[in-house]
Amino acid sequence: MGESRVEKIDVSGAVSSWNPAYLKTAIEKSDPVPEQKNDPDGIRAVVAGTLGRQSKKVSVREVPDGTLTR
Template identity: 90%
Template sequence: MGESRVETIDVSGAVSSWNPAYLKTAIEKSDPVPEQKNDPDGIRAVVSSTLGRQAKKVSVQETRDGTLTR
């Protein structure tokens, strides 16, 4: 960040239960709430698009506790 270059972006969390729409709209403000969806490629696409990075620089992985950590 700043003068440093971002090489990779790691998204870790409950990938199997997140819908990429969760990352675009606050769940509390979504009506109806998006269904759970196992879509790591969709999450990768939203994150890379939002941050203006190539999708190949974004890794998406499931964590055991199911919490979106980073």
């Protein structure tokens, strides 16, 4: 990012299979592994908080497994 301004953060993937806890702790180090959970707002909050951005700057969208979006 450097001196560039961040206008939007896009989180895309199999969102319905993620748990916001996945983004806080490496799955390999989780004991027990967090259950799958459809929580786009939780994912948005974790990403925004970790990056120090407002939640409204983060979009979370479901795309099928294996779909290349960017």
